[in-house]
Amino acid sequence: MESLKLGSLEVWPPVVLAPMAGITNAPFRTLCREQGGGLFVCEMITTRALVERNPKTFKMIRFEPEESPRSIQLYGIDPETVGRAVRMIAEEDLADHVDLNFGCPVPKVTRKGGGSALPYKRNLFRAILREAVRNAGTLPVTVKMRKGIDDDHLTYLDAGRIAVEEGVSAIALHGRTAIQHYGGTADWEAIARLKESVTEIPVLGNGDIWSAADARRMMDETGCDGVVVGRGCLGRPWLFADLAAMCEGGDERSRPLLGEVAATMDRHATLMAECFESERHAVVDFRKHVGWYLKGFTVGAELRRRLATAESLAGLREGLAELDVTQPWPDGVDTPRGKTNPRDRVHLPAGWLDDPYDLAVPSADAENDTSGG
Known part of the structure; x- marks a missing residue:
């Protein structure tokens, strides 16, 4: 197994902690990082809030002195604002890596054309990536995305090719559509198809990794270059010790009392x-x-x-203090954590699906509901 190369960064093991709102703050990243190596991404922040120097946002991108590499995920819908935000990060040394969010399925994001809704607009998606990479200097820029809006509006193969053409350093694919939210089963075959289509840069797989064995199986079945772990580590930072052992060829598993x-x-x-x-x-x-x-x-x-x-x-x-400290780690807990229900529809701006090549930027208030994180 090889290390994960993101531009000038080399990450070992090839494991990424997915950014999760209200979860992947500095304390949680510390607990995970102490268990095993990898790339540990902070909570998603909005480009608008960053360029406006929102105090809440700057608290959210606080890193501990020993954190390296420092990783920030940005959510943005306007190419110019995304470019300004990335340039700030590069020029002010706010992080070592920038990830762009095109995977968030929550209604307050998709109804404004952001997150997992945005790659449907191919030219707008391309413009955002171009501005991000152009302003990043030596910092690697990566993309996290979903398969598409729904099974009738899949975008991941087009988005993968655009990402390569615009100089993105890696792509992470969550094997679900926006309408699935976190329900159903992740489509690992889509990850394999993306890996077959995109050979120039690393492809990372995300979705339904509840154990190190799941990560190993995903890499074997899809050929992906690394894994992104989200809900599987909720309440279980030691999963990163299991993942590190797996990447080293071992099968040790943490089973804390x-x-x-x-x-x-x-x-x-x-x-x-x-x-x-x-x-x-x-x-x-x-x-x-x-x-x-x-x-x-x-x-x-x-x-x-x-x-x-x-x-x-x-x-x-x-x-x-009242817990039974001798109680052993329970069996059968390598299962879904967090909310898993699918949605009955994806909330989108009016007429969003009419023209997949429309370059118009969504509403100017698209980041208002998420400003500051």
Whole structure:
């Protein structure tokens, strides 16, 4: 297995932590990075918020001193604004790598023509990539995308070819359409088809990687050059230790006792309090992680409730102290985590599907709902 080459960057193992809103902040990246190497991407931020120097956005792209390479994912719909944002990152040394988001399926993004809706507009997609690469200097620019809007409007092969032509360093494909959201099963055959079509740059696979064995199988079946892991590591940062072992040819698997899980939960919340500079904000934000960390373990409903409603580190630690620290890692938890329901339709701007080559930039307020992240 070879390292992942993104321009001048060399990443080993060829594993990427997918940017996830409200998840992949500096504390969570720290926990994952300590388990194994790879590329750990911060939460998605908007190009508009960055060029406007939104204070919230600059807090979101905070990196720890030891983080290397530093990776930022941008969401943008206007080529000029995307170019300005990338130039800021390059000139002000804000990161070492820029990823462009064309995969987000949430309605507040797609209804404005962004995320997974945008590659349908081939010329606009090309213009955004061109401005990003032109302004990046020596920084590698990569793309994360989905198969398309739905099965009748697939875009990934066209988008892959455009990305190569515009000088993108790598492409990551989530094997789902926008309408699938996170439901159903990821189409790994689409990843294989993209890899067959795009031979000049690395192709990364994303979707339904719940274990190191899944990652190995994806790489074997598709020929992809690396994997992007999202929901599979929720409440399970040690998945990156398993992935590192897999890439080295081993089959070791982390199976922490509940006591070790509890210690990680404590540390995660503590790091968040230090990062957010507000203990209550951090502990309330940490609540969503509780169910993911405890998945499969035998924990009483009342204790789960108290852990998931804690308002202070002391309260959280009181609940963690009541867990059975000797309880072994449960079987059967290498399964989907997070929301999995598909959507009945994709919210798009009026007339979006009329002309796939229309170069017009979507509404000027397209980033308003997501400004600041």
